Amino acid sequence: MKADDFRTRAENQWCPGCPNFGILAALRGALAVCGLRPEQVCLVSGIGQAAKMPHYVRANFFNGLHGRALPVAEAVCAVNSDLKVVVVTGDGDCYGEGGNHFLHAVRRNPDLALIVHDNQIYGLTKGQASPTTDVGDRTRLQFEGVESEPMKPLAIALLHGCGFIARGYAGDIPQLTDLIADAFRHRGFSLVDVVQPCISWGTHAVGWYAERLYRLPPDYDPSDYQSASEKVLEWKDRIPTGILYRSKESKACFGDRFRGETGCRNLTDLEFPAKRTVSEILERFKV
Amino acid sequence: MTELGILICGAAGQGVQTIGSILARIALKSGHCAFTWQDNESRIRGGSNGYAIRISDRIHNAPLSVFDALLPLDAKSRTKYLPFLKRDGVLIGGEEPGFRGMALDSASISVRKTGRPFFSNAVSLGALAAVLGFDEEAVLASVSEEFAGKTADLVRNNLELATEGFRLVLERHRDLCRPKAAKQDVRRYLISGADACAMGAWAAGCRFMAAYPMSPSTGVITALSKAGNELRVFTEQAEDEIAAVNMAIGASFAGVRSMTATSGGGFALMCEALSLAGMTETPLVVVLAQRPGPATGLPTRTEQGDLLFAVHSGHGEFAKAVLAPPDAGELFHAMARAFDLAEKYQTPVVVLTDQLLMDSTVTLDAFDPGRFRNQSHYGDGSQDQGYQRYRFTGSGVSPMIRPGSGPGLACCDSDEHDEDGHITENLEMRARMVEKRLGKLKALQAEIAPPESYRISDAEIVLVCWGSSRNATAEAVDEMRQHGRKAGMIHFAEIWPLPDFVLPDVPSLIFVEGNAMGQMEGLVRSKYGVTFSGSIRKYDGLPVDAGFILGRLAR
Numbered sequence: 101m102k103a104d105d106f107r108t109r110a111e112n113q114w115c116p117g118c119p120n121f122g123i124l125a126a127l128r129g130a131l132a133v134c135g136l137r138p139e140q141v142c143l144v145s146g147i148g149q150a151a152k153m154p155h156y157v158r159a160n161f162f163n164g165l166h167g168r169a170l171p172v173a174e175a176v177c178a179v180n181s182d183l184k185v186v187v188v189t190g191d192g193d194c195y196g197e198g199g200n201h202f203l204h205a206v207r208r209n210p211d212l213a214l215i216v217h218d219n220q221i222y223g224l225t226k227g228q229a230s231p232t233t234d235v236g237d238r239t240r241l242q243f244e245g246v247e248s249e250p251m252k253p254l255a256i257a258l259l260h261g262c263g264f265i266a267r268g269y270a271g272d273i274p275q276l277t278d279l280i281a282d283a284f285r286h287r288g289f290s291l292v293d294v295v296q297p298c299i300s301w302g303t304h305a306v307g308w309y310a311e312r313l314y315r316l317p318p319d320y321d322p323s324d325y326q327s328a329s330e331k332v333l334e335w336k337d338r339i340p341t342g343i344l345y346r347s348k349e350s351k352a353c354f355g356d357r358f359r360g361e362t363g364c365r366n367l368t369d370l371e372f373p374a375k376r377t378v379s380e381i382l383e384r385f386k387v
Numbered sequence: 388m389t390e391l392g393i394l395i396c397g398a399a400g401q402g403v404q405t406i407g408s409i410l411a412r413i414a415l416k417s418g419h420c421a422f423t424w425q426d427n428e429s430r431i432r433g434g435s436n437g438y439a440i441r442i443s444d445r446i447h448n449a450p451l452s453v454f455d456a457l458l459p460l461d462a463k464s465r466t467k468y469l470p471f472l473k474r475d476g477v478l479i480g481g482e483e484p485g486f487r488g489m490a491l492d493s494a495s496i497s498v499r500k501t502g503r504p505f506f507s508n509a510v511s512l513g514a515l516a517a518v519l520g521f522d523e524e525a526v527l528a529s530v531s532e533e534f535a536g537k538t539a540d541l542v543r544n545n546l547e548l549a550t551e552g553f554r555l556v557l558e559r560h561r562d563l564c565r566p567k568a569a570k571q572d573v574r575r576y577l578i579s580g581a582d583a584c585a586m587g588a589w590a591a592g593c594r595f596m597a598a599y600p601m602s603p604s605t606g607v608i609t610a611l612s613k614a615g616n617e618l619r620v621f622t623e624q625a626e627d628e629i630a631a632v633n634m635a636i637g638a639s640f641a642g643v644r645s646m647t648a649t650s651g652g653g654f655a656l657m658c659e660a661l662s663l664a665g666m667t668e669t670p671l672v673v674v675l676a677q678r679p680g681p682a683t684g685l686p687t688r689t690e691q692g693d694l695l696f697a698v699h700s701g702h703g704e705f706a707k708a709v710l711a712p713p714d715a716g717e718l719f720h721a722m723a724r725a726f727d728l729a730e731k732y733q734t735p736v737v738v739l740t741d742q743l744l745m746d747s748t749v750t751l752d753a754f755d756p757g758r759f760r761n762q763s764h765y766g767d768g769s770q771d772q773g774y775q776r777y778r779f780t781g782s783g784v785s786p787m788i789r790p791g792s793g794p795g796l797a798c799c800d801s802d803e804h805d806e807d808g809h810i811t812e813n814l815e816m817r818a819r820m821v822e823k824r825l826g827k828l829k830a831l832q833a834e835i836a837p838p839e840s841y842r843i844s845d846a847e848i849v850l851v852c853w854g855s856s857r858n859a860t861a862e863a864v865d866e867m868r869q870h871g872r873k874a875g876m877i878h879f880a881e882i883w884p885l886p887d888f889v890l891p892d893v894p895s896l897i898f899v900e901g902n903a904m905g906q907m908e909g910l911v912r913s914k915y916g917v918t919f920s921g922s923i924r925k926y927d928g929l930p931v932d933a934g935f936i937l938g939r940l941a942r
Contacts, residue, residue, distance in 0.1 A: 108809070109807075109809075110807075110809040110810065113810065137794075138794075138796060139790075139791055139792075139793060139794050139795070139796060140791060142641075142790050142791070144637070147801070152810065154798075155800075155809050155810055158796070159796065160790035160791065160796050160797045160798065161796075161797075161798050161799070161800075161808070162637065162640050162667070162797075162799045163799065163800040163801055163802065163810075164633065164636070164663055164667070164799075164801050165633070165659055165660060165663050165801055168629065168630075168633040168660065168663075170630075171597075171625065171629070171630040171631075171633035171634045171637060172633050172634070172636060172637030172640065173637060174623075174634060174637065175595065175597065175623075175633075175634040175635070175636075175637030175638040175641065175645070176637050176638070176640065176641040176790075178595065178621055178623070178638065179594075179595060179621075179637075179638050179641035179642065179643050180641050180642065180789075180790070180791055182791055183641070183790060183791045200626055200627060200630070201626065201629075201630055203626075204625075204626040204630070355621065358615070358616070358621050361616045362616050362619050364619055367594040367595060367619075367621060367638075367641075367642075367643045368641065368642040368643055368789055368792075370594055370619055370643075372591075372592040372761040372763075373589065373590060373592065373618075375756050375757055378586075378589075378590040378756040379754075379756060381586065381589075381614075381618070382576065382586060382754045382756070385576045385577060385578040385582065385586075385754070386574045386575065386576055386577075387412050387415035387416060387574065387575065387576075387577045
């Protein structure tokens, strides 16, 4: 499969020139690099411009409700461990409306890749602050500037045991392709937070990001928790990209224990229980 | 013995439920039938809770409002529940004017025998069983079964002290004891609503359940979790009800039958996702165990107050079914029905139960899983590169496939979409999709079972009811018949979309339901164009019972 094999016929609804197109190219590229076929992939999304991604990538998909992609995706992981589950979402969708689900998804460690188009703004609703908008930034709703401290999703993920945390940049497609492919290869919950300047409503110009972004040096050790705990908080003056944290330990994934104890690889393999079995189990309620 | 009502009461944590469930076992082991229900306060310790048991020769799975025997475990509960004891009733562990009392210091007996008061409930249980005329053998067998798996010491002490209480009553209070009941050799099922719901779901092929704990629905996921590995049902406690229902939808999209369960407040949180299931045409079963609202209401009591909420739940227009089985036995079968309808019509189905139904246990003669046939409604297309998830068909039902089962792709969207599942702003397509989704309603409605007609043929007074009020209403009808009144009952167990049906034209048509606004009465009135000559509504948190209905009719 080539990246172009993941194209669809759906008309793209993004703004012309949106960095989302870079993320789209990287995602298609990573799917191809990992040798996946469309039917092996399941994209899950919520609502927002980022969440329209599944319409532009040929694969199975469930484009659900605002903020609710993760619970849907976690269940897909529990049911069918053969599907490569990818959640595509934005900062408002995932960290705002779906913040609680994000927190608990990290704890569950489902085997899925979470790609967050983090543009620090609500685009589709025309320019309100998102959970990651910087303090003081003026928006179309926070006219005097944002007062609340921005959320630190990468730090939250690290604190709750996420084994793969990366930051990419929508303008660096080759690196982003590699990061997404690495996220796919990681068994467990992997987070790729993508800096994606919003060219319509963003509080920072593209140049603001370009000045601050830098690739982590080759000698950076992503398995070092201490370094990672500093890098996940680095923002404002300098913004690191690359794999910020990758655990050397492998952790059980959501559904592993059930699969191990029942010997049932995928729930979809199971037939209806036989009537005789049902009668036998019901016998236990006889007195 | 024809029929006895027993009430055990005490503070939460005192062991009221354990005594009650053992007594129900004793009754069944002696060849009788038992129906149990609970009157609880929403707290972990303290307060005053009641566990009621109706013991009879024939199956009567309906609550009573007055009792023949009362076993209070503390003074506060005694005061609270004494008004429900019949005038000639037996009060165990105390004496009160107007009742047949019996002093019993269970705690002292427990201390004397074991050095601590821990086993006093066993003494009380033994005494109660003796008063009711049960066999010592049945008592001991039931105690053993209840504590199976516990330490040998605990089992032995419970057995010894139950025997102590039993013999003490036979020696000192034989006058209070009912004649020894003839033992019948018959084994019957004794099952709670929550267990029947869980077993019904599993029997119907449910493989995934996610839920957030909320009384009185929690028993369902508890039962499935306990047996999950053996039954191969995956369960997950979600972070909230929104996650729970979205997980159920995700599992269903991935290709297995899945469900969630909650009560009113949690259901409110699930409504957006119910609409999502309607739009994405994803099968979904939601068990809504009602409790009195609004808001937090009475968390551990019962009501039939969420009917209209369930019927109208979810924004936008989509097909949905609402089922309301009468009791635990029927709930088992209603689950199979719900999963079948949900999958066949690719739409949400709400199973409307309540605290009475969930927390009560019923006696059943038979439990026949052969009454329903599981059938998969997945279609062809997984091998088809050109498969379309929302392909237009005459029926509005498009073939559904499991993602990953072939080159055909399962593409589902909550936005308005085209046949491929992609977002569309084409308004002609929008209109066709609305017609496709709502087109399913006609066949769905045709499948909904008509209401049950009970003793209707010559009836002059007909009581109409739905859901868990059935057995109490049928009992009221039977009572009226015994007194020469030509009474009958119409019961709706499947309530949405309302089936085509003609209500009997009788002089007196009265609606009985467990809410204050007459919710089902309103639906029935507008659908069938009938007027009711009276309404009997109960909304104090307690279940509708035959005595209540007859009392209201007498007014």
